[in-house]
Amino acid sequence: MRFLTLAGRRLAAALPALLIILAGLFLLLQLAPGDTVDALVAQIGGADATVIEELRRHYALDRSASSRLLDYLWRLVHLDLGESAIYGKPVIDVIVERIPPTLLLMGSALALAFGFGMVLGIVAALRVNRWPDTLISTLGLVFYATPSFWFGLMGIFVFAVYLGWLPAGGYGTIASGLAGWAHIADIAWHLTLPVVTLALIFLAIYLRIMRASMLEVSTLDFVRTARAKGLPESRVVTRHVLRNALLPMVTLIGLQTGTMLGGSVVVECVFALPGLGRLAYESVMQRDLNTLLGVVFISALLVIAINFIVDLLYARLDPRINATH
Amino acid sequence: MQFLQAYLRNPAAAFGLVLLAAVLALAATAGLLFPDNPLGLAGRPLQWPFSNPRFWLGTDHTGRDIAAQIFHGARVSLVIGFVATVIAILIGVLIGALAGYYGGVIDDLLMRVTEAFQILPNFLLLLVLVAVFGSNMETIVVAIGVVSWPPAARLTRAEFLTLRNREFVQAGRTLGLGDARLIFGEILPNALPPVIVYASVIMAVAILLESALAFLNLSDPNVPSWGNLIGGGRAVLRDQWYVSAIPGFAILLTVLAVSLVGQGLNDALNPKLKNR
Numbered sequence: 001m002r003f004l005t006l007a008g009r010r011l012a013a014a015l016p017a018l019l020i021i022l023a024g025l026f027l028l029l030q031l032a033p034g035d036t037v038d039a040l041v042a043q044i045g046g047a048d049a050t051v052i053e054e055l056r057r058h059y060a061l062d063r064s065a066s067s068r069l070l071d072y073l074w075r076l077v078h079l080d081l082g083e084s085a086i087y088g089k090p091v092i093d094v095i096v097e098r099i100p101p102t103l104l105l106m107g108s109a110l111a112l113a114f115g116f117g118m119v120l121g122i123v124a125a126l127r128v129n130r131w132p133d134t135l136i137s138t139l140g141l142v143f144y145a146t147p148s149f150w151f152g153l154m155g156i157f158v159f160a161v162y163l164g165w166l167p168a169g170g171y172g173t174i175a176s177g178l179a180g181w182a183h184i185a186d187i188a189w190h191l192t193l194p195v196v197t198l199a200l201i202f203l204a205i206y207l208r209i210m211r212a213s214m215l216e217v218s219t220l221d222f223v224r225t226a227r228a229k230g231l232p233e234s235r236v237v238t239r240h241v242l243r244n245a246l247l248p249m250v251t252l253i254g255l256q257t258g259t260m261l262g263g264s265v266v267v268e269c270v271f272a273l274p275g276l277g278r279l280a281y282e283s284v285m286q287r288d289l290n291t292l293l294g295v296v297f298i299s300a301l302l303v304i305a306i307n308f309i310v311d312l313l314y315a316r317l318d319p320r321i322n323a324t325h
Numbered sequence: 326m327q328f329l330q331a332y333l334r335n336p337a338a339a340f341g342l343v344l345l346a347a348v349l350a351l352a353a354t355a356g357l358l359f360p361d362n363p364l365g366l367a368g369r370p371l372q373w374p375f376s377n378p379r380f381w382l383g384t385d386h387t388g389r390d391i392a393a394q395i396f397h398g399a400r401v402s403l404v405i406g407f408v409a410t411v412i413a414i415l416i417g418v419l420i421g422a423l424a425g426y427y428g429g430v431i432d433d434l435l436m437r438v439t440e441a442f443q444i445l446p447n448f449l450l451l452l453v454l455v456a457v458f459g460s461n462m463e464t465i466v467v468a469i470g471v472v473s474w475p476p477a478a479r480l481t482r483a484e485f486l487t488l489r490n491r492e493f494v495q496a497g498r499t500l501g502l503g504d505a506r507l508i509f510g511e512i513l514p515n516a517l518p519p520v521i522v523y524a525s526v527i528m529a530v531a532i533l534l535e536s537a538l539a540f541l542n543l544s545d546p547n548v549p550s551w552g553n554l555i556g557g558g559r560a561v562l563r564d565q566w567y568v569s570a571i572p573g574f575a576i577l578l579t580v581l582a583v584s585l586v587g588q589g590l591n592d593a594l595n596p597k598l599k600n601r
Contacts, residue, residue: 017440024441025453032457145580147533149540150555150573157566262448266537280449281541284456292456300444 007308014304021300022076025293026069032289081294086286091294094279099298101171102275104187105267106260108195110253113202118249120203121210122242128215136207144204148263152197152270159193166193169272194271198263202256209252213245220244247318254310257303331593338589344582351399359393363549374567385554385568386561395575397549402579405466406532412470413527417477418513418520424478425485426508435478442475451534455543462545465538469531480523484516518594525587529580536576551576 047055075082081091124136160168172187217223218241226240227233265277272278276295283291333339355363368379370388375381382392424435442450454468488494489512497511538544539552546553551572558568 014440014444016437017444020438020441021445028453028457141581141584142577145529145577145584147536147540147552147555147573147576147580149537149552150569150576153555153559153562153569154566154573157562157569161563161566258444258446259448261446262451265448265452266541269541280452284452284543287456289456292453296445296449296453299446299449303444303446 003312006312010308010311011304014307018300018304019073022073022297023069025296026072029289029293030065076297081297082290084283084291084294085288086283086291091291094291095276095294095298098274098276098279101273102261102264102268102277105191105194105198105264105273105275106257108191109198109202109264110260112195112199113206114249114253116199117203117206118210118246120207122214122237124207124211125214125218126237128211133211137211140204140207142204143200144208146200148197148201149266149270151200152193152267155193155197156270169270171273171275191273194267194273197270198260198267201263202260205256206249206252209248210245213248214241217241217245243317247314250310250314250317254307257306258299261299261302328593332589335589335592337585338592341582341585341589344578345586348399348403348579348582351396352403355393355396355400359390359396361393363393363397364389364547373565374571382571383567385557386565387557391554391568391571394549394554395551395572398551398554398572398575399579401462401548401550402532402535402576405462405469405535406528406579406583408466409469409473409531409535410524410528412467413473413531414477414520414524416470417474418481418517420474421478421481421483422485422508422513422516425482426489426504426512428486432482436482439475439478442472447472448534448537451538452543455538460538460543460545462548465535465544469534472534473527473531477520477523477527480520481516484519485512488512488515522587522591522594525583525590529583529587532576532580532583 079092081095083089084091084094087094120136120140124133127133156168159166167190170190172183172190223236223240226236231240261277264275265280267273268275268278269281276299280292280295283289283295333342366388368377368384368388368390370384370386372384374383374391376383382390382395385391385394420435420439424432424439450472451468454471455465458464458468494507494511497507502511535544536550536552536555539550540556542553542556544550544553554572555569555576558565558570558572561568
């Protein structure tokens with residue numbers, strides 16, 4: 001029950017921003033050259049004026065912009081995102097098919113970036129301003145400055161072309177007929193390079209935050225107390241510093257969700273993964289605005305949902321947060 | 326002077342400055358060293374670097390000189406990065422200043438808009454803007470600026486919240502200064518330094534965003550862009566990997582230079598935080 005009230009409150013807080021997004025997207029649609037009817041007419045190879053008029057009325061394009069905006073919002077509430085021009089199916093069906101690869105890619109990349117970022121950040125903080133710190137921090141800067149698509153291409157060249165260890169792209173071997181664990185292993189094998197590519201930038205961010213956060217917490221009074229009462233250094237680090245230093249890392253997951261979705265567009269394009277990001281790219285290339293806006297809308301919902309989960313996690317990690325709210 | 330000394334004492338920052346100067350030098354000498362159109366046919370396609378003294382970085386799959394594209398690409402990357410950053414900072418500072426100074430309903434409203442922009446994944450919004458408004462250079466620059474301002478707005482707002490009730494502002498108010506004078510003449514100069522430092526982050530991201538768009542063939546096809554060259558080299562990655570590899574290093578070094586300079590400025594401005 002508490003979970004539901006919390007979820008409700010979070011959704012209510014996100015609602016104004018979501019409305020602004022939708023109104024903005026609607027406005028952009030108005031600015032785009034040509035409307036649904038123009039696209040349809042072009043697709044069927046021209047039509048006479050009365051038919052076009054009829055179609056406009058059918059799609060309610062003859063009504064005022066404000067009444068159409070309300071109509072648009074009402075349809076979105078029902079997750080009715082319209083028809084996709086290139087796939088000839090409802091947009092929501094196309095999107096639902098494309099969500100699993102993206103979530104899998106993002107989730108694995110996040111886990112990898114979080115785990116390695118944490119460990120490297122701790123090592124750097126414990127050896128601050130000595131060579132391990134310098135090395136790790138430099139590596140972090142370089143990773144941060146590397147364009148992900150370029151890293152992906154170089155990864156393909158080294159590991160797929162030159163060494164032949166990993167596949168160059170795709171989401172599983174085509175028509176392999178694999179089932180069960182073999183199928184999962186096949187997908188994992190195909191996702192290795194994309195996941196590492198996407199994780200790299202975020203690894204850089206996580207390790208920097210972890211290092212800063214460890215250094216910050218280790219100056220606090222309770223850490224001095226722990227040292228003063230004679231706890232061994234390893235226990236001070238694991239029990240006192242680490243647990244508190246993790247909080248900003250968790251915040252970062254929520255903050256970085258949008259960036260990660262954007263990054264997965266590029267990574268999915270490089271590795272030919274059938275995910276949400278590639279769908280966005282395809283719909284830009286094919287001028288299928290309905291699908292594109294659908295992807296953006298669903299992505300916004302995804303970001304809100306992930307931020308909600310992060311908040312729950314945060315409250316579990318830091319009991320003080322529940323006490324104040 | 327003292328500031329410069331503090332800055333240069335940091336070897337990473339000094340290195341960043343040298344690197345940035347090198348990229349600027351590439352951009353400045355592009356027209357001099359490679360007066361021809363860098364996107365024009367220059368010679369036989371796919372010549373390896375150092376194999377032909379005329380094209381010391383080789384030629385790409387359509388016979389264009391890679392070195393010329395690297396030099397001219399430096400111009401494009403820096404200009405796009407810089408102008409997009411200026412746009413993002415202008416929008417961000419304006420919204421952050423108004424929200425932080427007035428508070429109340431205006432703050433609520435502007436922060437909801439900021440949230441909306443933060444919920445939307447940057448790159449997806451960029452794709453929408455490109456799909457709607459087309460992909461010539463001006464549109465791309467404005468679009469990158471438009472998706473990058475929210476952090477600057479939040480930063481400015483936070484600064485304004487701590488500054489707006491300080492004594493010097495109250496003194497200005499009792500002297501009868503108007504809101505505009507107080508915001509832009511009194512508070513803003515004090516709120517600006519952290520925002521300017523943050524601009525380096527925005528610029529680094531802007532350069533990466535442009536290169537990603539160009540890589541996906543969604544940027545202006547008529548300007549030589551590093552990302553575009555990488556995207557073109559993708560078709561010949563199997564054998565002529567250098568076509569994609571070389572411009573990638575250029576992007577990496579440029580973004581690294583911008584981030585190092587930004588971090589150096591930050592450390593020089595906040596010496597206490599240097600060890601973080």
